[in-house]
Amino acid sequence: MAWPTAEVARMSGVTARTLRHYDEIGLLPPAWIGTNGHRYYEEAELLRLQQILVLRAPGLGLPEIGRVLASQVDEVEALRGHHRRLLAERDRLDALAGTVARTITELEHSRRDGRPMTVNRPENLFEGIQPDQYQESLQNFPELAEAIARHTAPMSDDQIEAGHRERTAQMIRLAELMAAGTPADAEPVQAEIDAQYQALAELRAVSAEEYRAIGRSCVENEPWRAAYEMIAPGLAAYQRDAIEAYATTRLS
Secondary structure (H helix, E strand, C coil): CCEEHHHHHHHHCCCHHHHHHHHHCCCCCCCEECCCCCEEECHHHHHHHHHHHHHHCCCCCHHHHHHHHHHCCCHHHHHHHHHHHHHHHHHHHHHHHHHHHHHHHHHHHHHHHCCCCCCCCCHHHHCCCCHHHCHHHHHHCHHHHHHHHHHHCCCCHHHHHHHHHHHHHHHHHHHHHHHCCCCCCCHHHHHHHHHHHHHHHCCCCCCHHHHHHHHHHHHHCHHHHHHHHHHCCCHHHHHHHHHHHHHHHHHC
């Protein structure tokens, strides 16, 4: 059985334009093209589209997805791998939901008792929070997203987890500086921002304007903003302002 582009678009939620693009770059050719020039997809193509969408969800770029699919030998084993990653992501989201619930309770108690906001350090405050999984903000920076994907692809789970913890620690340090009333352009804050910038620069050159845009995404992109705000209210804007100051004084 074969389905035309319009039907595949309806079933998958992927636009016909995207399907044509996938064909043009060789990522998802149709099973055949009719005499009328219309593309038709069979079961094998639908399965490949499913794998593309599963890999796209965590932010992999199309070139990287193409390399992953090209290296697959067995479709069942590939799907098992995707399934394991999805289950792990489900567990992470469950943990994150619990973290948010505990934070809500703590904030409600704090406001009711009239206590000032404090930055919490216990590990469980950050359970489920993995800042680089909020890469939806990087969809506007495809070249940088691909560089990050290439960098993390060969890493072990332990190495990836260590990276998560270091990025969370950076966010905590910024939150502590903010809570202490340190201006965003002060040297201790700028030192943290410089460390972040140098980590990006090791992957790919980042211009002043692009770094500013990344800073704005901390506030304008909801998933990334939520990651900062779960650590401390106002941290997303503080990060944005610190990046703006860094780009102006050190990159311009």
